[in-house]
Amino acid sequence: MARREADPVSFPHRYEDAGDREVVALLSALLAFGQVQTIRASIARVLASLGPSPARTIDTIGEASLGARLEGFVHRVYRGQDVARLLAGAAALRRRSGSLARAIEVFADDEAIEVPPALASRARLVRVLVGLGDALRGPPPHRRGLVHLVPDARRGSACKRLLLFLRWMARPADGVDLGLARLSPSALVIPLDTHVHRIARNLALTDRADASLRTAIEITDALARLDAEDPVRFDFAICHLGVSRQCPSRRDRSLCERCALRDVCRHWR
Numbered sequence: 001m002a003r004r005e006a007d008p009v010s011f012p013h014r015y016e017d018a019g020d021r022e023v024v025a026l027l028s029a030l031l032a033f034g035q036v037q038t039i040r041a042s043i044a045r046v047l048a049s050l051g052p053s054p055a056r057t058i059d060t061i062g063e064a065s066l067g068a069r070l071e072g073f074v075h076r077v078y079r080g081q082d083v084a085r086l087l088a089g090a091a092a093l094r095r096r097s098g099s100l101a102r103a104i105e106v107f108a109d110d111e112a113i114e115v116p117p118a119l120a121s122r123a124r125l126v127r128v129l130v131g132l133g134d135a136l137r138g139p140p141p142h143r144r145g146l147v148h149l150v151p152d153a154r155r156g157s158a159c160k161r162l163l164l165f166l167r168w169m170a171r172p173a174d175g176v177d178l179g180l181a182r183l184s185p186s187a188l189v190i191p192l193d194t195h196v197h198r199i200a201r202n203l204a205l206t207d208r209a210d211a212s213l214r215t216a217i218e219i220t221d222a223l224a225r226l227d228a229e230d231p232v233r234f235d236f237a238i239c240h241l242g243v244s245r246q247c248p249s250r251r252d253r254s255l256c257e258r259c260a261l262r263d264v265c266r267h268w269r
């Protein structure tokens with residue numbers, strides 16, 4: 001529970017209503033970029049501007065009003081207007097499909113969304129990434145900050161934060177993830193950041209050096225050999241091993257002694 005409280009996923013858990021949870025999950029996952037304390041402060045700043053029910057607020061006020069509430073907001077390369085566009089896109093999706101959870105399910109089944117051939121083996125998942133990305137960014141031209149805030153899977157991005165949102169939404173409610181969308185956990189791909197990539201290489205889950213969506217898929221396929229139904233259930237533990245700096249990525253008797261992964265770590269074979 002302490003690790004959950006230090007993680008951005010703690011924010012959606014503060015709300016009872018499923019609509020609030022999904023909106024706060026989207027916001028929290030997509031702002032999860034940079035230092036932990038800065039991320040938490042930025043999410044809290046946006047939530048403070050959205051009142052007690054973020055879903056009701058974004059459903060009832062427009063992008064201009066959201067932008068006014070977020071005037072002066074800066075998180076890395078993101079500005080208040082980027083977050084306002086994101087939230088307006090989320091509200092449009094909720095109007096169209098009834099909820100973000102339902103929108104995810106619809107995108108997963110939408111044969112009309114083009115998927116790059118290289119990623120065809122994960123077509124349902126890539127359709128969700130492409131559909132969500134297009135809907136949340138809205139029509140071009142896009143600001144640089146907005147393009148980074150909501151990445152495009154067709155351009156090879158690992159889409160780490162969108163995949164984190166999908167993990168939270170689609171994995172069963174286990175005290176960390178939320179279990180709101182009916183997308184099979186077997187379709188998910190691990191959200192790949194530098195920590196997960198480094199530890200995945202330690203564990204010989206991949207040899208690939210690039211932090212791309214293809215590498216994320218390769219790692220997920222390796223994890224599927226341990227649990228085909230729910231390969232990304234290991235993500236929270238792997239990520240926090242990296243964030244806590246308890247993995248030195250080399251033989252270190254004092255740090256590695258307590259590591260549960262030592263038997264499968266390439267530094268100890």
Ligand code: SF4
Nearest residue numbers: 247249256259262265
């Ligand atoms: S055994 Fe050591 S190097 Fe290997 S994963 Fe564990 S902490 Fe990291």
